[in-house]
Amino acid sequence: AQKVTQTQTSISVMEKTTVTMDCVYETRDSSYFLFWYKQTASGEIVFLIRQDSYKKENATEGHYSLNFQKPKSSIGLIITATQIEDSAVYFCAMREIYDTNAYKVIFGKGTHLHVLP
Amino acid sequence: EAAVTQSPRNKVTVTGGNVTLSCRQTNSHNYMYWYRQDTGHGLRLIHYSYGAGNLQIGDVPDGYKATRTTQEDFFLLLELASPSQTSLYFCASSPRDNSGNTLYFGEGSRLIVV
Numbered sequence: 001a002q003k004v005t006q007t008q009t010s011i012s013v014m015e016k017t018t019v020t021m022d023c024v025y026e027t028r029d030s031s032y033f034l035f036w037y038k039q040t041a042s043g044e045i046v047f048l049i050r051q052d053s054y055k056k057e058n059a060t061e062g063h064y065s066l067n068f069q070k071p072k073s074s075i076g077l078i079i080t081a082t083q084i085e086d087s088a089v090y091f092c093a094m095r096e097i098y099d100t101n102a103y104k105v106i107f108g109k110g111t112h113l114h115v116l117p
Numbered sequence: 118e119a120a121v122t123q124s125p126r127n128k129v130t131v132t133g134g135n136v137t138l139s140c141r142q143t144n145s146h147n148y149m150y151w152y153r154q155d156t157g158h159g160l161r162l163i164h165y166s167y168g169a170g171n172l173q174i175g176d177v178p179d180g181y182k183a184t185r186t187t188q189e190d191f192f193l194l195l196e197l198a199s200p201s202q203t204s205l206y207f208c209a210s211s212p213r214d215n216s217g218n219t220l221y222f223g224e225g226s227r228l229i230v231v
Contacts, residue, residue, distance in 0.1 A: 033217030033218065043225050046222070047219050047220065050216070052217060093220075101167050102167060103167070103211075104165065104175070105150065105165075105209075105211070106176065107152070109158060109159035110160075
């Protein structure tokens with residue numbers, strides 16, 4: 001079955017350090033997209049960063065970057081120089097093509113990041 | 118900026134009641150999605166659509182109907198609400214382009230079934 005798995009329920013780090021959040025996925029598609037989203041304490045969910053499966057380079061966006069290991073079906077999110085405002089729930093997601101035109105986006109269970117002062 | 122608006126934001130209903138959650142997007146996006154969020158389960162896909170009149174079944178569709186009346190509007194219907202449907206519901210839209218279906222989320226609708 002196609003799925004997205006985040007095994008880390010909660011992580012605590014000190015401010016200004018680097019944190020990596022893990023995500024593994026299963027898919028039968030040869031081409032797919034992987035995403036990370038952030039849910040703030042207010043409940044707002046926003047897109048952070050995307051990796052296209054056919055690209056070998058790891059995506060970067062500000063202080064977010066990805067560690068894409070295709071042979072391991074792994075897409076880790078790296079946040080450098082963490083800030084208190086990075087405290088949130090982070091979701092890994094994958095787009096799969098269920099049928100022609102039917103692009104399904106599924107999510108992992110999320111990792112709650114606590115950045116401590 | 119992408120805009121997805123959900124209503125109502127909060128709703129309390131009784132078991133067996135009829136509930137409609139509404140979602141409107143002004144992004145001219147093709148795709149719209151309904152998710153539910155529950156502690157320990159993350160975001161689970163209920164239904165989605167790639168255009169007016171289209172409906173695709175998600176991963177947790179039981180007890181839910183949905184209808185996409187226009188490109189802008191996507192409705193989630195609970196015709197016989199049950200306490201297990203108490204949840205936080207999110208609507209999202211996405212374009213069909215090179216973004217790979219990046220999602221833009223609404224603010225969420227909290228439903229309590231008593």
